[in-house]
Amino acid sequence: MAASRRHPDGVRHGIKKQGELMLDEFARIRLWTGERQRPALLREQGVVLGIGDDAAVVETPPDAEGGATQWLLAVDTMVETVHFNDATMGDADVGWKALAANVSDIAAMGGVPRHALVSVSVPKTWEPARVGRLYDGLYACADYYGVAIVGGDTTSSPAQLVVAVTVTGTVEAGAAISRAGASPGDAVFVTGPVGMSGAGLHWLLAAAEPGAGQPVPLAAAEADGTAALVAAHRRPLPSVRAARLLAARGTVTSLNDVSDGLASEAWEIAMASGVTLALRESQLPYSGSMTAYAHRRGVDPLEWMLYGGEDYVLLGTIRREDAEAARAALAAEGLPMYIVGEAEEGEIGVSLIRDRGAARQAGRREAIAKRGYNHFNG
Ligand SMILES: Nc1ncnc2c1ncn2[C@@H]1O[C@H](COP(=O)(O)OP(=O)(O)O)[C@@H](O)[C@H]1O
Ligand SMILES: Cc1ncc(C[n+]2csc(CCOP(=O)(O)OP(=O)(O)O)c2C)c(N)n1
Ligand SMILES: [Mg+2]
Numbered sequence: 001m002a003a004s005r006r007h008p009d010g011v012r013h014g015i016k017k018q019g020e021l022m023l024d025e026f027a028r029i030r031l032w033t034g035e036r037q038r039p040a041l042l043r044e045q046g047v048v049l050g051i052g053d054d055a056a057v058v059e060t061p062p063d064a065e066g067g068a069t070q071w072l073l074a075v076d077t078m079v080e081t082v083h084f085n086d087a088t089m090g091d092a093d094v095g096w097k098a099l100a101a102n103v104s105d106i107a108a109m110g111g112v113p114r115h116a117l118v119s120v121s122v123p124k125t126w127e128p129a130r131v132g133r134l135y136d137g138l139y140a141c142a143d144y145y146g147v148a149i150v151g152g153d154t155t156s157s158p159a160q161l162v163v164a165v166t167v168t169g170t171v172e173a174g175a176a177i178s179r180a181g182a183s184p185g186d187a188v189f190v191t192g193p194v195g196m197s198g199a200g201l202h203w204l205l206a207a208a209e210p211g212a213g214q215p216v217p218l219a220a221a222e223a224d225g226t227a228a229l230v231a232a233h234r235r236p237l238p239s240v241r242a243a244r245l246l247a248a249r250g251t252v253t254s255l256n257d258v259s260d261g262l263a264s265e266a267w268e269i270a271m272a273s274g275v276t277l278a279l280r281e282s283q284l285p286y287s288g289s290m291t292a293y294a295h296r297r298g299v300d301p302l303e304w305m306l307y308g309g310e311d312y313v314l315l316g317t318i319r320r321e322d323a324e325a326a327r328a329a330l331a332a333e334g335l336p337m338y339i340v341g342e343a344e345e346g347e348i349g350v351s352l353i354r355d356r357g358a359a360r361q362a363g364r365r366e367a368i369a370k371r372g373y374n375h376f377n378g
């Protein structure tokens with residue numbers, strides 16, 4: 001009979017011959033998820049029954065005035081080697097980002113993120129402590145955004161780690177903001193700088209030592225002036241508060257979040273709405289550290305800004321007459337909003353008006369390619 005004893009965490013573990021803790025699937029799940037969330041948060045999200053049964057039970061939350069809400073449902077997956085590797089991300093960063101990418105999709109509909117289901121497929125080579133750290137990051141992000149983790153699934157995996165997070169959110173009935181409502185004359189905005197994550201990834205891949213088997217330390221990035229870029233890549237901060245403030249104004253006509261790159265997301269709005277989005281180069285939110293790093297590496301910063309991706313800021317359109325007031329209202333809350341262009345009538349597409357610095361050529365227009373991160377193309 002397998003030896004076992006009561007571990008201080010209250011979970012019953014088998015003991016390997018060498019004395020190493022051997023946890024079965026259910027013990028691991030309890031270790032990763034047991035009593036990790038504040039009871040107040042679970043109550044706030046209407047969780048009647050959370051982790052531990054066949055399915056979670058949650059109440060449908062009313063809006064602030066007691067009115068009806070609608071559910072928002074989204075899922076996003078992260079796969080080792082595709083979305084991260086040993087060098088680019090720590091295990092806790094993977095957990096944070098897996099949930100953050102989902103929270104960002106709820107923000108992109110103008111909603112409030114509420115619940116999450118977490119599916120992990122774990123290679124046999126991953127010691128349990130690594131998944132424990134992944135859950136540290138997941139729960140840190142869940143706590144930050146007030147999301148209740150109410151269940152999930154656990155399997156082994158023949159090779160890479162896969163983590164898939166499903167989120168729910170709610171939005172006032174009829175108030176979800178799609179990609180399809182932009183009209184000619186609307187202002188185009190973003191809720192934060194773009195290109196930092198792509199630049200951070202570039203730096204991380206260059207700094208990675210083959211076979212080091214551990215993430216590039218943040219201290220190395222600090223020493224090189226790229227810590228903000230690495231943080232943007234590892235710990236994105238989706239724009240939930242900005243989304244809620246903007247949605248409440250009733251003047252936002254389309255919204256999307258930047259996962260595949262500003263160009264790709266702008267194309268999605270342009271196609272869904274049947275407009276051209278014209279971006280002004282001089283108005284784009286250039287980050288100082290991203291621009292400095294790009295110049296050091298001889299890269300055009302626009303490359304990361306337009307095509308880098310994983311920024312998890314929002315791109316949207318808003319009625320022109322409310323654009324400046326909305327910007328000021330967000331600024332009053334310490335939240336950035338940059339007006340970066342205009343929706344126009346005409347052929348569906350995205351263009352860039354070159355009106356910045358040395359590249360200035362009397363406002364020359366360039367067509368922006370429908371390119372960005374694509375899982376089956378490059
Ligand atoms: N395998 C799939 N089955 C059904 N719907 C999918 C699948 N993959 C993606 N989708 C849907 O296609 C749309 C685009 O997906 P995606 O580009 O991943 O969105 P996002 O960038 O917002 O995460 C979304 O509505 C998503 O729900
Ligand atoms: C090791 C590594 N290589 C490449 C990338 C770049 N990358 C991977 S996925 C992705 C786009 C975003 O992921 P996706 O699954 O397309 O999210 P979604 O659009 O569904 O929200 C990018 C830019 C990375 N993050 N890490
Ligand atoms: Mg997706």
Ligand SMILES: [Mg+2]
Pocket residue numbers: 104105108256257259
């Ligand atoms: Mg999205």
Ligand SMILES: [Mg+2]
Pocket residue numbers: 259260373
């Ligand atoms: Mg994508």
